[in-house]
Amino acid sequence: MDQILDYIEGGPKLRKWYGAPDILSKDGIESAENEAPEEDEVKDAVLVTDGDNEIGQMIILSLIVKRIRVKALVKDKRVAMEAFGTYVESMAGDTKDKAFLKKALRGVRAVICPNEGFLYNLESWKGIQHVILLSQLSVYRGSTGIQAVMNSNARKLAEQDENLVKASGVPYSIIRTGVLKDTPGGQQGFCFKEGSAAKGSLSKEDASFICVEALDNVPVKGLVFEVINGEEKVSDWKKCFATLMDMSSGEA
Structure with a gap:
């Protein structure tokens, strides 16, 4: 792995x-092909x-x-x-x-x-059918002292991205994680309780896995949920996302 x-x-x-x-071109960059008209793409x-x-x-x-x-x-x-x-x-x-x-x-x-910071530059959402945002906003909001100062800019970017995606009109999934850690994925269960992200942690491998699983589970409007590693085992992610959508109104 x-x-x-x-x-x-x-x-x-x-x-x-x-x-x-295996062999790349001399400069390591593919030559640009003629692009099809955007409406036909x-x-x-x-x-x-x-x-x-x-x-x-x-x-x-x-x-x-x-x-x-x-x-x-x-x-x-x-x-x-x-x-x-x-x-x-x-x-x-x-x-x-x-x-x-x-x-x-x-x-x-x-x-x-x-991570946070990209969506601020996005002016047109045309053609996008789903946005998946991995957010550590709960962690930033829960930090105190010097850690809160260090996280202040990241918190602003995370709040900005969440607000932008909610106002975009595009279906979105905001995955609010706990502290992201370099621990093996697939070895622990999960916890989706509200308020858990501010106190718990999540394997980076598990975070990436959940982002990919979210792709085919598109909410009608928006989905916001918290997740950390915990005791709950998930064998059917389609069912898990359906449950999360029922519990979430798409609002923070």
């Missing part, structure tokens, strides 16, 4: 599994807004295994190409640039945000 999650080693393995070429991709983030990389690998078309925003396109091969459409650029954002969102049906 460690080798799969290590994005440096993950690329070559995934290329072998799926039969992709099939929207089947999932955009991960931070492909450099550890959880973002876990999400990307899970999406690849599910054979889902993946687009990812990264700092270094060549590094991403070496890591994930041709299974990820890696894009490097300024997210404040409207033209870059428009290009990044072409063909995208869903957006997964593994």
